[in-house]
Amino acid sequence: MTDVGLGSLAAAEIAAPRRHGTLRRLLRHRSFMIGFSIILLLTLAAVLAPLISPIDPSAMKVRLRFRPPSSAFWFGTDMFGRDVFTRVLYGARISLFVGFSVCVVSGLCSAIIGVIAAQFRRLDGAIMRLMDALMSFPAILLALGIAAALGPRVSSVVIALTVAYIPAGVRIVRAAALTVREMDYVQAAQVSGASSLRIVIRHILPNCFSSLLVHLTFIFAYAMLAEAALSFIGVGIQPPIASWGNIIAEGRDYATEAWWVMLFPGIAISLAALSLNLLGDALGDMLDPRQKGGA
Amino acid sequence: MSSPLLSIQNLSVQFRVDTGWVTAIDDVSLDLAAGECVGLVGESGSGKSVTALSILRLHERTTTRISSGLILYQGQDLLRAPGSAMRRIRGSEIAMIFQDPMSSLNPVLTIADQMSETLRQHQGLAGAAARKRVVELLGLVRIPDAARRADDYPHHLSGGMRQRVMIAMAIACKPRLLIADEPTTALDVTIQAQIMELLRDLRRELSMSVMLISHDLGVIAEFAQRVIVMYAGRVVEGAPVAQLFRRPVHPYTMGLIAAVPKLDSEASRLATIPGRIPGPQEVIRGCRFSPRCTLARDCCLAEQPSMQLVSDHQSARCPPRILALSEGHG
Numbered sequence: 001m002t003d004v005g006l007g008s009l010a011a012a013e014i015a016a017p018r019r020h021g022t023l024r025r026l027l028r029h030r031s032f033m034i035g036f037s038i039i040l041l042l043t044l045a046a047v048l049a050p051l052i053s054p055i056d057p058s059a060m061k062v063r064l065r066f067r068p069p070s071s072a073f074w075f076g077t078d079m080f081g082r083d084v085f086t087r088v089l090y091g092a093r094i095s096l097f098v099g100f101s102v103c104v105v106s107g108l109c110s111a112i113i114g115v116i117a118a119q120f121r122r123l124d125g126a127i128m129r130l131m132d133a134l135m136s137f138p139a140i141l142l143a144l145g146i147a148a149a150l151g152p153r154v155s156s157v158v159i160a161l162t163v164a165y166i167p168a169g170v171r172i173v174r175a176a177a178l179t180v181r182e183m184d185y186v187q188a189a190q191v192s193g194a195s196s197l198r199i200v201i202r203h204i205l206p207n208c209f210s211s212l213l214v215h216l217t218f219i220f221a222y223a224m225l226a227e228a229a230l231s232f233i234g235v236g237i238q239p240p241i242a243s244w245g246n247i248i249a250e251g252r253d254y255a256t257e258a259w260w261v262m263l264f265p266g267i268a269i270s271l272a273a274l275s276l277n278l279l280g281d282a283l284g285d286m287l288d289p290r291q292k293g294g295a
Numbered sequence: 296m297s298s299p300l301l302s303i304q305n306l307s308v309q310f311r312v313d314t315g316w317v318t319a320i321d322d323v324s325l326d327l328a329a330g331e332c333v334g335l336v337g338e339s340g341s342g343k344s345v346t347a348l349s350i351l352r353l354h355e356r357t358t359t360r361i362s363s364g365l366i367l368y369q370g371q372d373l374l375r376a377p378g379s380a381m382r383r384i385r386g387s388e389i390a391m392i393f394q395d396p397m398s399s400l401n402p403v404l405t406i407a408d409q410m411s412e413t414l415r416q417h418q419g420l421a422g423a424a425a426r427k428r429v430v431e432l433l434g435l436v437r438i439p440d441a442a443r444r445a446d447d448y449p450h451h452l453s454g455g456m457r458q459r460v461m462i463a464m465a466i467a468c469k470p471r472l473l474i475a476d477e478p479t480t481a482l483d484v485t486i487q488a489q490i491m492e493l494l495r496d497l498r499r500e501l502s503m504s505v506m507l508i509s510h511d512l513g514v515i516a517e518f519a520q521r522v523i524v525m526y527a528g529r530v531v532e533g534a535p536v537a538q539l540f541r542r543p544v545h546p547y548t549m550g551l552i553a554a555v556p557k558l559d560s561e562a563s564r565l566a567t568i569p570g571r572i573p574g575p576q577e578v579i580r581g582c583r584f585s586p587r588c589t590l591a592r593d594c595c596l597a598e599q600p601s602m603q604l605v606s607d608h609q610s611a612r613c614p615p616r617i618l619a620l621s622e623g624h625g
């Protein structure tokens with residue numbers, strides 16, 4: 001049925017040089033690449049910890065306590081003679097795990113609750129007041145309370161931090177969803193007979209995803225910092241399991257004699273937080289439609 | 296006349312405002328026969344789009360209510376149809392295209408993905424079968440290189456191309472009625488002509504009825520068979536297109552047609568209708584056009600005039616006395 005003559009006439013309407021892949025643009029973005037490389041390195045270090053350092057992170061050698069950094073002990077040893085380098089490697093497992101799971105779980109929950117608030121206007125008031133109530137506590141204080149109540153386990157740290165970070169995510173998703181649901185393409189989907197659930201999954205959620213994603217990279221960083229803080233206070237990860245926070249906590253009594261015990265996990269935390277912030281900023285740039293330009 | 300495909304009877308729609316409810320459209324009635332193309336004309340705010348959205352029940356439920364009326368589609372009252380029936384009708388029986396093709400496509404889905412949604416919904420097509428149909432449809436709306444375009448994202452396409460995609464999506468399930476809400480307003484003039492030509496051909500090929508909403512009398516004159524003129528939420532005149540342009544009877548229609556610029560005219564100023572269209576919250580006694588009407592008399596202010604049959608196919612909402620006067624003018 002296609003009319004060839006008219007087809008070529010219509011060709012004049014086509015704008016679009018061929019696409020520049022989002023991936024390629026990300027690869028060219030410097031702060032994205034820096035952030036991404038650091039986080040990749042840290043993740044590899046965590047995963048490959050037993051291969052990188054065959055020592056048991058909890059093995060105590062009292063004769064070797066408080067050795068400064070050297071070729072044998074890269075980051076020195078602590079008050080029990082444990083290798084700080086090995087402990088930082090194993091600590092990365094806990095810290096990154098907590099950061100990642102809080103980021104994923106709170107992301108999922110915020111997406112669901114946020115969209116419900118935006119779609120079911122009757123529930124909006126109730127949901128948002130509950131979120132406001134949660135938000136009125138400083139996140140760390142709320143997490144402290146929950147973690148203390150649930151008992152000192154990795155899972156309770158994850159739950160506590162997830163609850164603490166959900167309200168901010170809900171606000172972001174709700175705001176984005178309220179904008180998206182007014183878009184013409186949502187109405188167009190309704191016109192084509194799509195069900196509300198289908199519209200939410202296919203049209204509203206994907207278009208809220210970019211703002212949530214940027215937020216989540218920061219949540220990843222905050223959660224790692226907060227885990228360190230909770231472990232430092234003593235309601236988080238318990239010794240002898242190493243996490244960056246409790247290595248610092250244990251080292252603080254000896255800060256003047258053995259500065260290296262606190263310094264290296266501190267650097268690890270800063271690096272991880274820095275790289276995630278770089279990632280978040282870069283994603284924010286990339287996903288901002290005004291910066292898409294070109295096509 | 297056989298029973299129409301779509302029949303709107305005495306439809307009134309109200310919007311919620313701070314002070315209560317205001318009437319956006321009042322007592323709108325119109326019929327659309329199978330295969331017919333009806334043009335709905337009026338200024339911005341005259342209630343054209345509200346009427347169209349009511350047919351598909353797309354109003355926000357919390358801020359809009361349909362206070363009276365019937366919308367019969369093949370004898371079924373759409374206003375009282377259950378949600379599931381409505382979803383089946385939307386897209387497969389009645390489809391709609393919108394004014395702004397730039398925002399009518401989801402930016403995160405490829406053309407093929409968006410179009411497959413409708414196909415999946417109504418025809419259960421998925422995967423390769425859906426894709427084949429998508430490419431076929433893109434070809435049907437004369438998008439060149441359809442197989443490659445199917446994998447594009449909306450921002451790769453120009454406005455005219457996007458409107459073609461919208462049309463392809465709308466006709467995907469061979470609807471019996473297509474509502475085109477200002478389909479060419481956001482496009483430049485050459486593309487407008489191509490899109491209208493495409494719509495005309497598709498209408499013939501698929502024997503669809505079309506409700507064309509526009510404020511462009513030129514588009515209406517070329518495309519529609521019958522024209523309904525709306526003003527301030529009411530139908531003021533309805534007539535076959537040739538008759539409406541040759542012999543409009545309502546003073547508002549006459550004003551509209553007089554206001555169309557003519558290339559061969561010597562006049563340096565365009566004709567206008569003084570004043571502006573009243574908002575739905577403004578209380579106007581009698582005929583809502585009377586404040587701007589050069590022919591208005593006391594009888595116009597006394598009560599809301601009803602639709603008067605002027606001839607076999609033409610009717611206008613104007614008191615007979617004034618109609619007699621206006622015919623003298625025309």
